[in-house]
Amino acid sequence: MIIAIDGPAASGKSTTARLVAKKLNITYLDTGAMYRALTFQLLKSNVDFDNLDKVSTILGNLTIDMYDHKGTNIIKLNNEDITEQIRSSNVTKNVSEVSALLIVRKSMVVMQREIGYKSDCVVEGRDIGTIVFPNADFKFFMTADIKMRANRRLNEMNQSATVKTFDEIVLDLEIRDDKDTNRENSPLRKAVDAVEIDTSELTIDEQVNKIINHIKNN
Ligand code: DC
Numbered sequence: 001m002i003i004a005i006d007g008p009a010a011s012g013k014s015t016t017a018r019l020v021a022k023k024l025n026i027t028y029l030d031t032g033a034m035y036r037a038l039t040f041q042l043l044k045s046n047v048d049f050d051n052l053d054k055v056s057t058i059l060g061n062l063t064i065d066m067y068d069h070k071g072t073n074i075i076k077l078n079n080e081d082i083t084e085q086i087r088s089s090n091v092t093k094n095v096s097e098v099s100a101l102l103i104v105r106k107s108m109v110v111m112q113r114e115i116g117y118k119s120d121c122v123v124e125g126r127d128i129g130t131i132v133f134p135n136a137d138f139k140f141f142m143t144a145d146i147k148m149r150a151n152r153r154l155n156e157m158n159q160s161a162t163v164k165t166f167d168e169i170v171l172d173l174e175i176r177d178d179k180d181t182n183r184e185n186s187p188l189r190k191a192v193d194a195v196e197i198d199t200s201e202l203t204i205d206e207q208v209n210k211i212i213n214h215i216k217n218n
Contacts, residue, residue, distance in 0.1 A: 001120040003215070004128035007142035008177045008188060010149035012199040016142065016207045017124035018073060023212060029115055030066065030073055031125035034108055035099040036086035037064050037077045042098060043090060049097055059107045096179035105185050126180055129191035138215055139194035148200045149173055
């Protein structure tokens with residue numbers, strides 16, 4: 001069984017998808033973390049994103065492991081724990097550019113399908129219901145008011161060392177939404193058969209229950 005959850009940044013996808021997977025006791029796949037891991041590696045290796053030969057070599061040597069540890073989705077790249085590094089502002093600023101590259105998308109889709117075909121999964125991202133798993137058993141598209149999304153990001157940041165103002169966060173989200181929605185390859189889109197959930201006024205529990213109830217009743 002594949003449950004696809006797509007939506008823009010900070011729409012509540014990640015936490016919801018992780019909890020839905022936990023409740024159903026199936027795998028959780030955060031595809032954004034895969035694009036972030038690649039971006040981290042390209043930045044670390046000082047690879048220019050236009051240098052497709054080098055990007056392709058790095059892609060070919062990429063081993064990403066993901067697993068849950070006490071409620072945190074641990075991301076390992078070639079055995080190095082990069083869970084925190086992939087959330088840095090530098091990775092966040094560059095990830096949309098990296099994920100717009102066709103060779104990157106082609107290779108990530110292959111890896112994501114391999115994982116999805118091996119076990120039942122909740123797969124979260126931007127193009128899951130449209131491109132990666134167009135025949136997913138269930139598809140959801142999560143949205144939320146930009147101010148709500150910025151507030152959520154601000155709360156997350158207050159727990160870390162990063163300092164940004166509310167207005168800066170709104171601008172960051174708008175720029176990333178624009179790049180993810182208007183890119184040529186696999187843009188962020190709601191699949192025609194996806195159930196849209198506006199999370200602006202919902203708690204995490206309510207978001208999770210909406211999805212679980214829909215799955216149970218269909
Ligand atoms: O979900 P996230 O914010 O961690 O995703 C980071 C970036 O990765 C996002 O801005 C666009 C890209 N992405 C993508 O292009 N396709 C996906 N399926 C998931 C993420």
